[in-house]
Amino acid sequence: MSPSRLAKVLSACAVISALTTPVAVAHGGGHHHDHGGHDHGRTIPGYRADEAAVIGEEHAEEHARLRMALQAQGEYPQPTRDARFKMLTDTQKTNNAKFDPSVFGRFTGYFPSKDFGDHVALLPTGKVLLFSFERVETDPTKEPAPTNVIGAQNAGRAYLWDPAKGQGADAFTAVPPPKVTPPDGTGISRPAPFFCSGHSFLPNGMLGVYGGNIGGNGGTGAKLSLIFNPWNEKWSQNEDMAVGRWYPSVVTGADGRQLIMSGQSEMGWGTPTPLVERFPAKNVPVPLDKSPLPSFQKVQPFKADAPFTLDYPHLFSLNDGKIYGFGRQPAEQWSFDINDETRADLPARPDSKDRNYGAAVPLPNGVNGPDSVMVLGGNRDDPNTYEFSGGAWKTSPEKRAFGRTQDDTIILPNGRLLTVNGAHDIRDYGNGALNPNSHQKYRQIELRDDNGKWKLGPMQRLPRGYHSNAVVLPDGRVMVTGDELQQLANDDNINDDNNGTIEIYEPPYLNRGPRPDLGTTYSGPTQYGNWFSAESTDMNRVTKAVLLSPTTSTHSVNTSQRYVELRILGRHTSYHWPDGTTSKNMLQLQAPYSANTAPPGWYMLFLLDEDGTPSTAKWVQLVPRKG
Numbered sequence: 226m227s228p229s230r231l232a233k234v235l236s237a238c239a240v241i242s243a244l245t246t247p248v249a250v251a252h253g254g255g256h257h258h259d260h261g262g263h264d265h266g267r268t269i270p271g272y273r274a275d276e277a278a279v280i281g282e283e284h285a286e287e288h289a290r291l292r293m294a295l296q297a298q299g300e301y302p303q304p305t306r307d308a309r310f311k312m313l314t315d316t317q318k319t320n321n322a323k324f325d326p327s328v329f330g331r332f333t334g335y336f337p338s339k340d341f342g343d344h345v346a347l348l349p350t351g352k353v354l355l356f357s358f359e360r361v362e363t364d365p366t367k368e369p370a371p372t373n374v375i376g377a378q379n380a381g382r383a384y385l386w387d388p389a390k391g392q393g394a395d396a397f398t399a400v401p402p403p404k405v406t407p408p409d410g411t412g413i414s415r416p417a418p419f420f421c422s423g424h425s426f427l428p429n430g431m432l433g434v435y436g437g438n439i440g441g442n443g444g445t446g447a448k449l450s451l452i453f454n455p456w457n458e459k460w461s462q463n464e465d466m467a468v469g470r471w472y473p474s475v476v477t478g479a480d481g482r483q484l485i486m487s488g489q490s491e492m493g494w495g496t497p498t499p500l501v502e503r504f505p506a507k508n509v510p511v512p513l514d515k516s517p518l519p520s521f522q523k524v525q526p527f528k529a530d531a532p533f534t535l536d537y538p539h540l541f542s543l544n545d546g547k548i549y550g551f552g553r554q555p556a557e558q559w560s561f562d563i564n565d566e567t568r569a570d571l572p573a574r575p576d577s578k579d580r581n582y583g584a585a586v587p588l589p590n591g592v593n594g595p596d597s598v599m600v601l602g603g604n605r606d607d608p609n610t611y612e613f614s615g616g617a618w619k620t621s622p623e624k625r626a627f628g629r630t631q632d633d634t635i636i637l638p639n640g641r642l643l644t645v646n647g648a649h650d651i652r653d654y655g656n657g658a659l660n661p662n663s664h665q666k667y668r669q670i671e672l673r674d675d676n677g678k679w680k681l682g683p684m685q686r687l688p689r690g691y692h693s694n695a696v697v698l699p700d701g702r703v704m705v706t707g708d709e710l711q712q713l714a715n716d717d718n719i720n721d722d723n724n725g726t727i728e729i730y731e732p733p734y735l736n737r738g739p740r741p742d743l744g745t746t747y748s749g750p751t752q753y754g755n756w757f758s759a760e761s762t763d764m765n766r767v768t769k770a771v772l773l774s775p776t777t778s779t780h781s782v783n784t785s786q787r788y789v790e791l792r793i794l795g796r797h798t799s800y801h802w803p804d805g806t807t808s809k810n811m812l813q814l815q816a817p818y819s820a821n822t823a824p825p826g827w828y829m830l831f832l833l834d835e836d837g838t839p840s841t842a843k844w845v846q847l848v849p850r851k852g
């Protein structure tokens with residue numbers, strides 16, 4: 226049979242099987258069922274027990290043979306993509322009809338993206354930087370990333386998406402990374418292969434990106450040190466780091482400097498580096514303004530090491546000014562003093578299990594800034610959430626509906642938490658590795674309310690696991706993207722250059738009454754402890770003013786998340802400035818007292834009413850006190 230004929234037969238049946246498979250709903254606390262092909266004694270490769278349950282064993286065996294025949298022909302048929310995507314579209318629609326948008330929110334957008342979005346950063350211009358790698362594979366049943374690819378094909382790519390320009394191709398602009406010639410023996414220059422790097426923001430809104438993979442040895446750490454400048458939309462390159470890092474984490478401390486930890490070294494997979502590096506170096510001023518940085522600045526070694534045995538640790542700057550490093554291995558929990566450059570042991574996480582990539586989030590703590598962190602993702606068998614607070618761990622009384630790995634949990638402008646994305650394992654959505662067929666449950670979002678209770682909500686269109694991301698936009702919507710495997714598996718035209726997709730989720734607060742107004746806001750740099758103005762025609766309805774940090778994330782690591790309330794010092798119907806001008810309906814908001822509460826940098830200011838409905842955001846910048 227020809228490949229297209231094979232594909233037609235299979236996809237015709239696939240639609241039937243997909244549509245008759247019961248949708249959604251958790252199996253309950255971490256129960257797993259292996260659909261890998263060994264159930265009922267069936268050993269035919271490609272056999273799926275879940276399919277057999279719907280269409281019968283013989284028919285499922287027939288499918289298995291067709292599937293293997295297709296695989297042997299080395300291509301993934303467009304009709305299979307189309308059938309799969311139709312199933313996901315239909316099940317999303319059916320399932321989500323039962324969720325009241327004012328309680329659970331709703332998914333409102335799905336559109337093509339120029340990039341896979343394996344790495345994302347919301348920039349202080351309101352644009353989103355998306356980056357990953359040039360496509361090396363179109364078949365989602367094969368490893369889709371250039372992990373072992375050496376040479377020209379292993380190249381980075383980056384795009385800006387401007388939400389103000391909508392959802393079409395015009396809203397995307399290519400911003401390729403600098404060309405480099407990696408030390409891979411080929412001598413070939415190409416856009417920097419920075420996928421699976423680590424990143425965080427500098428106090429001037431620029432993004433520092435460290436590491437990457439030059440290919441081979443199961444992933445060979447790149448020494449790349451790059452800066453993306455959101456103000457002129459250009460990259461610059463620094464001097465290389467001392468070591469290669471693939472899967473490092475980067476965090477910005479209260480001093481405005483970045484610490485770079487972990488990552489598989491230039492020796493390849495299985496050689497995580499304990500070396501910690503810092504940018505900028507201590508004798509170089511921290512960048513505060515928008516002027517481009519000089520190229521080839523140095524990173525600097527940090528005295529203490531960070532011997533994480535598993536990569537991509539969660540790093541956060543908490544309100545005592547220390548960096549907290551929560552390793553995926555339970556005993557690898559440390560704090561770092563950024564002034565003394567020392568490391569101290571923290572108690573072991575109580576779950577006693579290594580965790581996969583999964584979410585962690587610093588919890589809102591009023592005007593004081595975060596002093597505790599919730600670790601919740603990364604173990605599909607564990608629905609518990611763990612809180613590190615006051616130097617000790619506790620297991621929270623409230624669980625999620627089920628455990629997830631590769632999930633993202635982000636803080637919304639009302640201080641509540643949203644979990645999106647998730648999978649069974651890396652490249653495994655519950656039906657075996659490199660099988661795009663996913664357990665439906667991983668498509669359901671989960672929301673945490675003010676009492677800490679979690680509830681499942683509507684489904685996203687695609688299952689998104691490994692390399693997925695989510696970002697709160699300044700208008701309060703949430704952008705969901707990432708996971709090149711699912712994007713390739715559901716692409717409506719694999720031959721065009723739109724390989725990625727973005728989904729938009731509107732939280733419940735966008736589906737209730739009118740939002741509080743936020744007008745002109747002081748947009749210059751604000752020193753810690755000073756007050757600044759924000760105008761609102763709903764001034765008297767406003768109960769809270771909050772700073773929400775823009776986030777940059779990958780692999781469920783999101784070190785920049787932060788939620789800080791501001792003191793409202795005054796409400797003025799009419800305020801007369803010393804220069805003779807007047808502001809109407811003006812709130813007087815006080816910046817946090819110290820960088821320990823919120824490190825220097827750009828933040829989104831939201832005003833909230835008593836129902837927790839946020840305004841759209843305005844950008845403000847916190848800077849150190851002068852003198």
Ligand SMILES: [Cu+2]
Nearest residue numbers: 420421692780
């Ligand atoms: Cu990766």
